[in-house]
Amino acid sequence: MVSPENRNRLLIKFMDEQYVDSFINDGLLYMNNIQYFRDYEDGDPALRGDVHEGLSASLLPENITLEINGQLITDAAGKVDIRQCHQDETNIYSMTIISDRDILISGENGLHLSSNFEKFGNKAVFIGGSDISEFWRRLKKAIENDQSVYTLEENNTVAKKVNYVERELHHSQLSIFNKFSEYAWQHEWRIALKQTKCVGPLPLKIGSLADIAHVVDTTAIVKEPIKFQEKVL
Numbered sequence: 319m320v321s322p323e324n325r326n327r328l329l330i331k332f333m334d335e336q337y338v339d340s341f342i343n344d345g346l347l348y349m350n351n352i353q354y355f356r357d358y359e360d361g362d363p364a365l366r367g368d369v370h371e372g373l374s375a376s377l378l379p380e381n382i383t384l385e386i387n388g389q390l391i392t393d394a395a396g397k398v399d400i401r402q403c404h405q406d407e408t409n410i411y412s413m414t415i416i417s418d419r420d421i422l423i424s425g426e427n428g429l430h431l432s433s434n435f436e437k438f439g440n441k442a443v444f445i446g447g448s449d450i451s452e453f454w455r456r457l458k459k460a461i462e463n464d465q466s467v468y469t470l471e472e473n474n475t476v477a478k479k480v481n482y483v484e485r486e487l488h489h490s491q492l493s494i495f496n497k498f499s500e501y502a503w504q505h506e507w508r509i510a511l512k513q514t515k516c517v518g519p520l521p522l523k524i525g526s527l528a529d530i531a532h533v534v535d536t537t538a539i540v541k542e543p544i545k546f547q548e549k550v551l
Contacts, residue, residue, distance in 0.1 A: 328416040328544065329445045329453065329507065332438035332536055341443055342531055345456065345524035349409035349511065352494075354519075356406070365437060370485075370498060372405040378489040397485065404470075408494055408510055409520040415479055415507035421544055428545025432503040435540055442539045449530035457509070460524040466515045467522070471495075480506040 331341065340346040358367035370376075377398040383390050414435070421429050435442070445453050454477075461467055461476060469476050471494060478495045482502040494510045513520050 325418045326415050326450055327418060327421065327446060328414075329450050330414040330416070330539070331443045332414070332435045333441055333443065334439040335441050337439070338441050338443060338533055342528050342533070343526055345460075345527050347411045347457075347509065347522045347524065349411045349509065349520040349522055351406065351518065351520075352408050352410065353406040355410070362434070362437065365434060368497065368501065370399065372401055372408065372494070373399050373492045373496075374402045374405065375400040375491045376485065376488050378487075381489050405494065407517055408470075408512055410494070410511075411509040411522070412504070413507045413509075414505045416505060416544060417479075420505060421546060424543075424545070426545075428543025430543050431505075431540050433540055434503065436536050438536070440536050441533055442536045443531050443533050444539070445527070445531050452530055453524075453527065456524045456527075460522060461511070464522070467511045467513050467520065469511055471510060476511065477507065477509040480504075480508050 333341065337346075337348075352372040355366065355368055355371045360367045377400070379396060379398055382398060383392050414431070416429065424430070457477070475495070480495055480497050480501075482497055482499045483492075485498040485500075488498075495508055497506065511520060511522070
């Protein structure tokens with residue numbers, strides 16, 4: 319039996335209206351690289367830009383010592399962040415994913431998505447239920463047929479739900495599928511790939527999604543809670 323946290327009900331991409339057609343008809347996933355999001359400047363904190371994107375570890379200063387030319391430094395101030403340079407060229411594509419668990423733990427009033435999503439664009443394209451598996455099938459097929467893209471992630475993981483950690487408490491390694499908890503409202507599901515042909519954005523096309531994707535206004539999906547209801551017989 320599939321556990322509630324692993325049973326996904328809704329996959330959503332928030333975007334400006336001008337990008338809806340290419341997403342629906344071509345399945346265009348425009349994947350910017352990590353450096354783009356590190357350098358992106360938002361007027362609002364914890365929105366698109368994230369200076370901590372691509373960290374391979376974040377360590378508590380009280381738990382480590384620094385050795386320089388044989389001398390130990392034990393009073394480092396602030397978190398010690400480690401970054402691998404190659405990760406800057408990893409291309410990512412982010413969507414919002416909602417599982418049964420997300421809905422259930424929200425209580426009887428349902429899950430209310432953050433109004434911050436309205437800043438991502440005026441349209442929400444969603445894929446629901448078993449159609450999420452079909453989206454995944456088309457994505458995998460497109461990647462398998464494109465010899466110029468690959469992944470360096472453990473177990474060849476291409477996409478995964480982001481795991482959020484507390485920056486002030488975390489003392490361990492991080493992967494491309496980790497973010498700090500101030501971004502947890504995004505419920506992010508992330509695709510991560512590298513490319514061999516060039517550096518910069520990766521326009522990955524997975525084919526028409528017209529038969530499985532639906533378009534609504536962002537304001538509509540943010541305004542109404544997501545919740546389970548009994549069928550009327």
